[in-house]
Amino acid sequence: MSPPVPVAVERLPHGRDLPLPAYASKGAAGLDLVAALPEEQHLALRPGERALVPTGLRIALPPGYEAQVRPRSGLALRHGVTVLNAPGTIDSDYRGEVGVLLVNLGTEPVTIRRGDRIAQLVLAPVSRLAWEERPVAAGETARGTGGFGSTGRSGLPPGVEGDGSTAHRPRPGDPPPDPAATVSTAPAPLGPGGSRPRSVAPAPAPAAPPLVGGPAG
Numbered sequence: 001m002s003p004p005v006p007v008a009v010e011r012l013p014h015g016r017d018l019p020l021p022a023y024a025s026k027g028a029a030g031l032d033l034v035a036a037l038p039e040e041q042h043l044a045l046r047p048g049e050r051a052l053v054p055t056g057l058r059i060a061l062p063p064g065y066e067a068q069v070r071p072r073s074g075l076a077l078r079h080g081v082t083v084l085n086a087p088g089t090i091d092s093d094y095r096g097e098v099g100v101l102l103v104n105l106g107t108e109p110v111t112i113r114r115g116d117r118i119a120q121l122v123l124a125p126v127s128r129l130a131w132e133e134r135p136v137a138a139g140e141t142a143r144g145t146g147g148f149g150s151t152g153r154s155g156l157p158p159g160v161e162g163d164g165s166t167a168h169r170p171r172p173g174d175p176p177p178d179p180a181a182t183v184s185t186a187p188a189p190l191g192p193g194g195s196r197p198r199s200v201a202p203a204p205a206p207a208a209p210p211l212v213g214g215p216a217g
Contacts, residue, residue: 007061032119080106
């Protein structure tokens with residue numbers, strides 16, 4: 001495990017009596033954030049409602065790091081309460097109070113009280129990109145332009161892509177198209193009076209010739 005990263009933290013007036021976020025176990029990746037609500041003011045989250053819950057903390061991350069606000073599995077499992085923008089990102093130059101945007105996706109109201117554990121805080125290193133503007137060839141990888149649901153799918157009907165579209169996109173290794181198997185998608189020409197002829201079912205394929213003799217031994 002990497003050595004701990006020093007992070008400056010300040011407890012704001014409404015959170016001074018609350019414990020600092022802590023790891024619940026030796027191998028835990030996230031620290032537990034608690035709600036810094038007023039003692040006499042509970043938060044009732046009805047189904048479908050969201051609320052920004054204060055933590056009473058202000059932190060100063062070192063450059064090259066972010067803090068991610070993630071849901072707690074217990075709240076999600078028992079009540080359907082999660083972090084709406086998960087994972088929420090705290091940038092290294094942010095100096096405001098850490099807030100947790102909770103949403104109730106369950107079917108019953110949930111009450112949040114002062115000191116309740118509401119989320120996890122995970123420290124993560126950040127790499128910044130540098131744009132290199134140039135043409136990007138779609139065919140330089142086997143996947144190409146395959147998008148949502150295009151990987152790990154087999155047995156799709158012919159002509160149906162993994163993203164649900166019916167346009168066939170040629171991929172490396174595809175056999176050349178068979179002209180006899182090409183189906184026109186153009187609408188039928190208009191008939192007399194401006195009506196279109198009804199579609200006619202294609203004739204069934206001829207049956208295979210019967211086998212002569214028994215199966216090979």
